Amino acid sequence: MKNQNKHNHNEADLEDVLSQFADEERAGAKDIWQKSKKAARREDIVSEKEVDEALENVHFRIEQEKRSRNQGSSISGFILSNARYLVAAVALIILGFGFLFVPKTVTVPNAEIAEIKLPDGSSVELNSGSTLQYNRLFAFTNRDITLNGEAYFSVEEGEDPFIVEANGSATEVTGTEFNVRSWADDPAVETTITVTEGSVQFYPVDNSSKIVSLQAGQTSRLNIEMGSPAQPTASSEEHLAWRDNRLVFQQSPLIVILHDLERSFDVEIELDVEDMEYETLTAYYNQPANVETILEDICTVKGLRFTKTTSGYRIFK
């Protein structure tokens, strides 16, 4: 390493710096440059062992994220990966008929919104973190779909009824456009339907007598504990805000808001405060660029604080 200084690529830079000093000052400046190298600096000693542990940790986290990405990578934007077709082809050969009963699953990674075409020509916009399932006979003998999450359906006219099952609720249509929000991890496990075109039938999966009919411009919700859907009311366009990348919370419980943020920004948010989950909050964001400004607002309003953790954020008092 002895010769290294001679070829040091910083030398030209130093010349540039020194050239800006008057001739009589140049030697003094160079002297200071050399002396400053000795400045006492706080150097934390990082041991071999710490480096090994840190690298191991980094490997672990890269693998972990790769796994979770693979699970969700069945669709990324509009593109299905080739590997999926390959797997599907092999599965078709091996399983033959049995394969027809293996449902097809589409999961959208967090922080992404995807649009997919269904075999019957209907299209679905899926919000971050949502999962959609349908069987291989979809569009042949039925049009049954299972959803956990939030999706906007534009349904083509068809012979079979188009039925979306979401956490105990069923929404049945022939040809129309509507939004379904139904997250299994939200505390109330509520399904909210908003219709924008045509009409839909909305009922609990296991009790179709409790049916409610919704027209365009109406919304209804079903909490499975309650047994029957709420009477339809006029919908606000805020139910569809997610499709324009907007975030809208209207008197939403904190825990629901945090789940939404986790999915929209692909971070983990830990609420380390007791008895705050059901505190409600109203807030609107157009094209929110980062989760931190939103967390700052929430914390300001609720008298909380937050800090960054390795995988996201922790909110505390």
Add this chain to the structure above:
Amino acid sequence: MNRPEKEQFEHWAEKIWQSDRRAFDSLFRSMYSQLVNFAATYTHEKSSAADIVQDSFISLWQNRTSIDPGQSLKAYLYRIVRNRSLNYLRNRSSEIAQSDIIVEERLQTAEEVNSNEKADELSEKFSEWIEQLPERQQEAFELSRFEGLNHEEIASVMDVSPKTVNNHIVAALKQLRSLYEEYSGKSSHT
């Protein structure tokens, strides 16, 4: 301190771009401790600095295919670590009470004093003067003098032009020089 050279970084950059895990590991091993210390110049404590550097390496790996091969990998690393450190500081300042962090800082200061007892007075003075420099000047000067980055690399780390980097360092040197003269003038009189 045995620091990897430019060619080594170019080699790593190419290998990592091809998803070579061994090159990534080797880069990590040679840069980790240096970068933790660099991040600690912002965070003033080691554990958050270590988190920031690990996050930065994970981000490097995840974005490996989109890294501009013409750009210095070293500058790229310093840039993510710096940005993440500044983010961390911004978040931390949004917290009202910082009791736990202050305790850590105090501990560190005590350590610092111990380890510096042996260092001579002048080197202590220099570190004091560097600390007093305006923030951007200090950053540019330290990246150049202690992290061994060239002006172009510093420019990309700090998101300014190489000309500005040059100006910062000239200004820093001028101020250090006048502080030094004042100091040596005083000590020769006493």
